[in-house]
Amino acid sequence: MTRSTDVVVIGGGQAGLAAGYHLRRLGIEHVILDAQAAPGGAWQHTWDSLRLFSPAACSSLPGRLMPIQPGETYPDARHVVEYLADYEERYELPVQRGVWVDGVHRDGTHLRVESDAGDWRARAVVSATGTWTRPFIPAVPGRREFAGRQLHTVQYKSPAEFAGQRVVVVGGGNSGAQIAADLAHAGIDLTWVTQRPPRYLADDIDGRALFDHATARRRALHAGRTDTGGVASLGDIVAVPPVRAARDAGLLTAKPMFSRLTSVGVQWADGTVTEVDAVIWCTGFRPALAPFAALRLRGSRGHITTVGTRAADEPRLHLLGYGDWTGPASATLIGVGRPARDAAREISALLGP
Template identity: 85%
Template sequence: MTQRTDVVVVGGGQAGLAAGYHLRRLGIEHVILDAQAAPGGAWQHTWDSLGLFSPAQYSSLPGRLMPVQEGELYPDAAHVVDYLADYEKRYELPVRRGVWVSAVHRDGAFLRVQTDGGDWQVRAVISATGTWTRPFLPAVPGRREFTGRQLHTVQYKNPAEFTGQRVIVVGGGNSGAQIAADLAHAGIDLTWVTQRPPHYLADDIDGRALFDAATARRRALDEGRTDTGGVAALGDIVAAPPVRAARDAGLLTAKPMFTQLTATGVRWADGTMAEADAVIWCTGFRPALAPFAALRLRGSRGHIATAGTRAVDEPRLHLLGYGDWTGPASATLIGVGRPARDAAREVAELLRP
């Protein structure tokens, strides 16, 4: 049987909850469909030592400040999961868990959302699926020949599983630096490789400044002024306390990217080789937009062209939380509130008789 509501939000992580908060405030009938069995979005699947870049009060969703975590300036992932679960409960958001959205189709004046629990007929959809379920692995020569273990950021938990092993961490962003630092502090035999020399942000910069930089860039572009460069102009790696400590102790010395994997390790262009038992690919993600393939909206780099959060070629679809192309810093807790508000207001206009 087909169910009906005005709006379906696909994804119940931080972006989906922010969308639900604003839809609820506007009195818009909606449901949030989430494939996860429990609250917390991707935060419930991160590595053990991951923490926020910002203090709790600067890491909050709209309407509810994140409580301070006792003894911690930067809250850990478990604290974020607890906050998201409380947020969902506090605002009585209509989240349905364990529901997998397989496809979204045009259906005349409506959109039809197909799930493993039946279809929904709706007037608008907000996609908040994130990127965590679409890890990216580069096509490096020899990747299939390597006989050791290969894993992505999403599969890493802690250094204990690599005790006594030689580990190569690939990636010069925040996840690469944090996981490399995690392993280095544990005394793991580590080789860290990056495409270019690590570019750290100044030690006093955290998530607050990153949000401000992303917002200033978006404002400049909207007003036709020179691109400020946003967060990328500041650096690639936030010098979070564990990363800073490993760097200052000389434990984080990056090597340039190798040219190929061998059966037992890696080889650089000059012929230098290194043996390895495991390679951890901290090489980023792609937006998880498979349910929207039937709408035929995908453009360059897998993105859907948007005006703000609204899909240019399908005004009944909004995309939220994927990065600057769907709102300044919209993939962050503090940054997703404003584009979620804007998306909800546009949906309200769309629904108006």
């Protein structure tokens, strides 16, 4: 069975909900297809100790402030999941769960969205699939030889599963620092390795300041002024309280990246080997864009070229929430609202009266 609607939004996490909010405000018929069985997007799959970079009031989707979590300045992932579930219900967003989208194809004046729950014909599509389902692990020599456990950020839950083990954490971003701090506070035998010395942002900078910086950069670029660099120009690691405490206690001393893995551990540039039981790869993600392969829009970097949120070579497709290339800070709760609004307005103009 094929159903028809004006807009199909693929993904029911924070970006998909923000898109749904603005489409609803404009009176545009739409459906949100989400592969997850429950609300909350990727937040329902994070590690136990994860905290937001910003206070609740500065971590909100459009239209509704995130309530304060009692006893917490920086809310945990469970609080975010509850907020997203409440947001979805409050605005009666048309989310269909457990729906896996297999592909998007051109179909005359429409786009056809194929899924395991049937097809939809839509006049426009918003891709809000995020990155969590596409973890990236670099091709380090010896990775297949290592006899210990290897896992990515997406599989890490808590230090309890590493009790009595020797663990290497790879990655100098926020996930690497937070997971390393989590293990260090628990007394795990930890080695933290990074490609370059860790770059901490000033202790008083949180997600709100980063969003303001990204917004100022966008305005400067639009005005033709010199690009002063994105958020990464300020540093790589937000010093949230657990990271700050571990750093200040001398528990987060990073070593340069090892040269290879061996069957028993990691080999350093000088040829020495450290035996370890597990390696946690906090090495980032790639955008989950497989459903759009048939449209042949991806460039050499794996991204789809966009003008704002609109795909440059397919005006019926908008991409939302992947990073600065789809809107300043658009992969954050506070940052996704503006590009979601812009996408909804462009779609409204495309659909016409």
